Amino acid sequence: MAQQKEWVLVADDELSMREALGMSVGRMGFAVDLAEDGRQALEMLGRRPYRLMITDVKMPKLDGMDLLKQARELYPLLPVLVITGYGTIPGAVEAMKNGATDYVVKPFSIEVLEKAVQDCLTAAPVTASVANQHGENVRIITRNPRMQKLLQIACKVAKADATVMIQGESGTGKELVALLIHAESPRAAGPFVAVNCAALPEHLLESELFGHEKGAFTGAAVRKQGKFELAGGGTILLDEVGEMALPLQSKLLRVLQERKVDRVGGGLPIPVDIRVIATTNADLRARVEKGAFREDLYYRLAVIPLELPPLRDRPEDVEVLTDHFLEQFGATGGITGAAKQKLLNHPWKGNVRELRNVVERAALLAGDQAIDVDHLALDGKIGDTGPREAADGDSSRNLRDIERRTIIATLAEHGGNRTRTAEVLGISIRTLRNKLKEYALEGHEAPKGGAGAAD
Ligand SMILES: Nc1ncnc2c1ncn2[C@@H]1O[C@H](COP(=O)(O)OP(=O)(O)OP(=O)(O)O)[C@@H](O)[C@H]1O
Ligand SMILES: [Mg+2]
CATH class of the missing domain: 1.10.8.60 (Helicase, Ruva Protein; domain 3)
Structure with missing residues (x-):
C-alpha cells in the first residue's frame, strides 16, 4: 500500500512567495494546499487534517497573527510556522507568544525553510492538556508524526457527535485520547463517564450501564440510574467494548440506533443525549469473524476508527x-x-x-x-517472579503455587493488562479476574494497571 501523503497548508497573499513555498514543501514530500489570505486558510483548515501550516503575517481579510490565534483555538495541536517580514523582531516575538511553533524571517534560503519545517515537525513534542475524571490535569505528549496526526484528527472529529472507536494495545493512551475528544467537543462542560466492560460480569454490567428499577432483581433495593443516563449531555467511554457479552451487545446497538435506554425491569425507554466512545485492545474484526462480536454493532461503533500505535x-x-x-x-x-x-x-x-x-x-x-x-529493574529483578522460575526454580511444586506465579508473572509482563494476560494464558478474563481476587485475599500482590485495575 502506498504511503498516504501528509498535507501542509501554505498561506501567503503574494503569489510568487506562495508558489515558492509550496514548491519547497512539495519537494520535501508533502502534499500542499495554497491559500491566498487568512480567511481562505481558516476555511481550508476545516476541510482536512494538516500536518503543518505555514503562514505569512501581513495578509488581507484575516492577517497571519489572527489566523494563528484562531488556529490555536480550533486546532490546538496543529504546528504553525510563521513567516515574519522585514526582520521585525517584535513580530517574531508576538508570533511565538500567540503559539507559533517556530518562525523564519524574510528573506530566507530554502535550507533555512526546510530546517524550520523539520524543527516544527519533530523538535517540539506536541502536548495537549486534559482533565481526567478526578479533575487532575494530565498531559498527552508525543513527538511521533503518526501520533501527532492522530491527535489532530481526534480534535477534529471531537466537534461532531460521531461515535469513535479507539483501538490500541494496553497502555497506549486510549483513555487519554478519549478525554481529549471529550475536552475538545461541544460537550466538554458535560460529564465524562467511563465504564470498563471487562471488569464486571454480564448482569452487573447491564444494570451498571442501563440502570434498574427498584425490585428488578434480588438486591435491587432502590432504583438506580445507569451510566448512559449519568453521561447525559456528555460523553460515555465504553472501555474494552469487545468483552461485552452478546445479549448486552444487542442492547448497546439499540442505544446507538435509538438513543434510548431501557432500565432493567423498567417500563418506558428513557431518551439519552450522549456521545459514545469505545475502546478495544483486542482485534475486534477477528472477534466479529469468530461470531463473538456483532458485525452490525462493530460498524455502528467504528464510524470513526482511530488506531494508536504501540x-x-x-x-x-x-x-x-x-x-x-x-x-x-x-x-x-x-x-x-x-x-x-x-x-x-x-x-x-x-x-x-x-x-x-x-x-x-x-x-x-x-x-x-x-x-x-x-x-x-527491566529484567524483572525486583519483586516479581519470572515464568521460568515459576516452572522449575522455586522449591514449591504445588500446582496452585505454580499457577499463581505464572499468572502474576504474565500479568507483569503485559504491563498489568488483564485482557492480554487472559489471552496469552488461554483462560477467560472472568477466570483471571476470579483468580486475582483469590490471590489478593490471600495477600499475594498482583501487578497493577491494565483493564479493570486502578491506574
Ligand atoms: N502520550 C502520552 N503522554 C503522556 N502520558 C501518557 C501518554 N500515553 C499514555 N500515557 C499515560 O500512560 C498511562 C496509560 O494510558 P491510558 O490509560 O490512556 O492507556 P489505555 O490505552 O487506555 O490502557 P488500557 O488498554 O490498559 O486501558 C496513563 O497513566 C497515561 O497518563
Ligand atoms: Mg484504558
Whole structure:
C-alpha cells in the first residue's frame, strides 16, 4: 500500500512567495494546499487534517497573527510556522507568544525553510492538556508524526457527535485520547463517564450501564440510574467494548440506533443525549469473524476508527515520555546515559503505562541520585517472579503455587493488562479476574494497571 501523503497548508497573499513555498514543501514530500489570505486558510483548515501550516503575517481579510490565534483555538495541536517580514523582531516575538511553533524571517534560503519545517515537525513534542475524571490535569505528549496526526484528527472529529472507536494495545493512551475528544467537543462542560466492560460480569454490567428499577432483581433495593443516563449531555467511554457479552451487545446497538435506554425491569425507554466512545485492545474484526462480536454493532461503533500505535513503534516518544515522567515523579537526580539507552532498547509490551511504572519505581529507588540501569529493574529483578522460575526454580511444586506465579508473572509482563494476560494464558478474563481476587485475599500482590485495575 502506498504511503498516504501528509498535507501542509501554505498561506501567503503574494503569489510568487506562495508558489515558492509550496514548491519547497512539495519537494520535501508533502502534499500542499495554497491559500491566498487568512480567511481562505481558516476555511481550508476545516476541510482536512494538516500536518503543518505555514503562514505569512501581513495578509488581507484575516492577517497571519489572527489566523494563528484562531488556529490555536480550533486546532490546538496543529504546528504553525510563521513567516515574519522585514526582520521585525517584535513580530517574531508576538508570533511565538500567540503559539507559533517556530518562525523564519524574510528573506530566507530554502535550507533555512526546510530546517524550520523539520524543527516544527519533530523538535517540539506536541502536548495537549486534559482533565481526567478526578479533575487532575494530565498531559498527552508525543513527538511521533503518526501520533501527532492522530491527535489532530481526534480534535477534529471531537466537534461532531460521531461515535469513535479507539483501538490500541494496553497502555497506549486510549483513555487519554478519549478525554481529549471529550475536552475538545461541544460537550466538554458535560460529564465524562467511563465504564470498563471487562471488569464486571454480564448482569452487573447491564444494570451498571442501563440502570434498574427498584425490585428488578434480588438486591435491587432502590432504583438506580445507569451510566448512559449519568453521561447525559456528555460523553460515555465504553472501555474494552469487545468483552461485552452478546445479549448486552444487542442492547448497546439499540442505544446507538435509538438513543434510548431501557432500565432493567423498567417500563418506558428513557431518551439519552450522549456521545459514545469505545475502546478495544483486542482485534475486534477477528472477534466479529469468530461470531463473538456483532458485525452490525462493530460498524455502528467504528464510524470513526482511530488506531494508536504501540510505544515500540514510536521510539522518539520513549525519550520525551521518560523526561515527562521524571519530572512528574520528581526525579531530581536525572538519568544516566546508559539507563536512557536501556529504556530506548526495551520492547515495551505494556506501552506507556509500563514506561511510567518503570520510571516511577526507578525514581523512588534512585532518590537524589541519577537513575541508573539497576534502578530500572527491566529484567524483572525486583519483586516479581519470572515464568521460568515459576516452572522449575522455586522449591514449591504445588500446582496452585505454580499457577499463581505464572499468572502474576504474565500479568507483569503485559504491563498489568488483564485482557492480554487472559489471552496469552488461554483462560477467560472472568477466570483471571476470579483468580486475582483469590490471590489478593490471600495477600499475594498482583501487578497493577491494565483493564479493570486502578491506574
Ligand atoms: N502520550 C502520552 N503522554 C503522556 N502520558 C501518557 C501518554 N500515553 C499514555 N500515557 C499515560 O500512560 C498511562 C496509560 O494510558 P491510558 O490509560 O490512556 O492507556 P489505555 O490505552 O487506555 O490502557 P488500557 O488498554 O490498559 O486501558 C496513563 O497513566 C497515561 O497518563
Ligand atoms: Mg484504558
